[in-house]
Amino acid sequence: MGKVNQYKRLAEALDNVSTGFPSFFGIERLGLKKLFSEEDAKTFADMIPRECQTPAQFAAKNGCDEKWASEKLYDMSKRALIYRRRTTEGEECYEYCQFPFAFGLIEFQGAGNPDKSYLPFMGAYAGLSKYSDGLGATMPMYRSVPFRKEMVVDNKVLPYDDIEEVLARHDRFAVSVCVCRDMHDNKECNHPKETCIITDDMADFYVENEMGRAITRDEAREILVSGEEDGRVIQITNSKNAENICSCCSCGCAMLKIAGRFSRPAGKQWGNYHVACVDEEACVGCGKCAGACGFNVLSVEDGKVKVPEDLFGCMGCGRCVFECKTGALKLKQKPEEELYEPPEDLIAAHNAWHEMKVERVGK
Known part of the structure; x- marks a missing residue:
């Protein structure tokens, strides 16, 4: 043998x-x-x-x-x-x-x-x-969530998508380098590298292994707030527990690049929200929203923002909403039949991904 x-x-x-x-x-x-x-x-x-x-x-x-x-x-x-x-x-x-x-x-x-x-x-x-x-x-590795519930029509944000509730759910936090930015070293990306937030047991693992440093909940929040200002997107591990909270950018993040390449069928699971024009009269056609979108979802036609009917590529991150200073745009929760409820924790997500993989390839 x-x-x-x-x-x-x-x-x-x-x-x-x-x-x-x-x-x-x-x-x-x-x-x-x-x-x-x-x-x-x-x-x-x-x-x-x-x-x-x-x-x-x-x-x-x-x-x-x-x-x-x-x-x-x-x-x-x-x-x-x-x-x-x-x-x-x-x-x-x-x-x-x-x-x-x-x-x-x-x-x-x-x-x-x-x-x-x-x-x-x-x-x-x-x-x-x-x-x-x-x-x-299959089910995406991460999903996008809004920076603030005020970005969403009627403040309708699911508990496991509300970043404030996600942060409150955890006791221990660590921050590490964004491996995507660190490895790809995109010279055009000017975003900070130390933005990858890890929580609780995973945070202990990172700190004890000297893969990251311990931070407070307030420091974690500050990292996310700074991302809203400089064009980053909040993506969380695709579980309710949200063991990992990324502050990503489309110029450096591998997952966001994959989102652009593979927006169907898994694209519907990248988030529970999509952009909507809630006040067309308020739009001044400045184009800042279109410029902020990393997936070329929005455009300006005849002096007004144009939101495509199929919302192809929209991850519901809210970058465009942040840039819209007139209130013309907001995020909107998807119809109930399209809402996505993630697995409880990352281990459960691993099993869900495995089951999807077996169904797809047979082993």
Whole structure:
């Protein structure tokens, strides 16, 4: 019997998490070899898929020593190859889980690993493989929410889309670099890099791994407010719990670029709101709203703003509403039959993405 290829097992395990990690002529394994030792690869592949697990559960599944499992899983989590969070059993009691290629391995490594030798391989993989096709065919990784409920007609904002309620729901916050801006280094992007907000258990993981720094709720709010001023968009992890709150820009954010490429069918899930002209008489045809939209949704015709009937590409971010100083534009909640209710937390979202992926490709 030949030697088991642990990197092939690792790639297959990653393909079994979230939106998947489809093979592409082995390029993906070249990048993984830069991050994972062979033992790391085997350990990741041996974990229970899409579930948090204690060292005792891992040891029972794989017939290994629990002390070894505890030390190994902790070590891998400190190198941000897997995710770690505390259990209710005590301060130093942890459970671990596999995280996908994104949001996960790429962001964790981008924030905490100074060795970027894996990036050329992963960049080639992301650009050439069918990975992006999967992102466009399933529930989006993030969704846009308004900066303020006052931007929305009748202040109708769902509780899990109200950024103030989202912030109030969490106790602990951290901020890290925006990995998209940091890795792409777009010379035309002048937005600050330290804008990626992480909450609660994920915040602990980032701070303890020195991938980010602890901040207060007020500091998190200030980051988002500054984004409204300089043209960034609030995107939150596609879960009610909103473990990650991004302050993104269309010039640097990979997810916003994907939104522009894949606005159907998943586009209807990028947000629960869309732009609407609520007072055509107030419009002075200045064009600031059209200039602010990163997806070319709006235009000005005959001295008035034109909102297309199909709203193709509109993410409901509210950038245009912020720029409209006459009150002609507001966001409007979508019809009830089109509203989107996200999974409870990120682990539940991983399972939802996986189910969609299995339905789409059959495995």
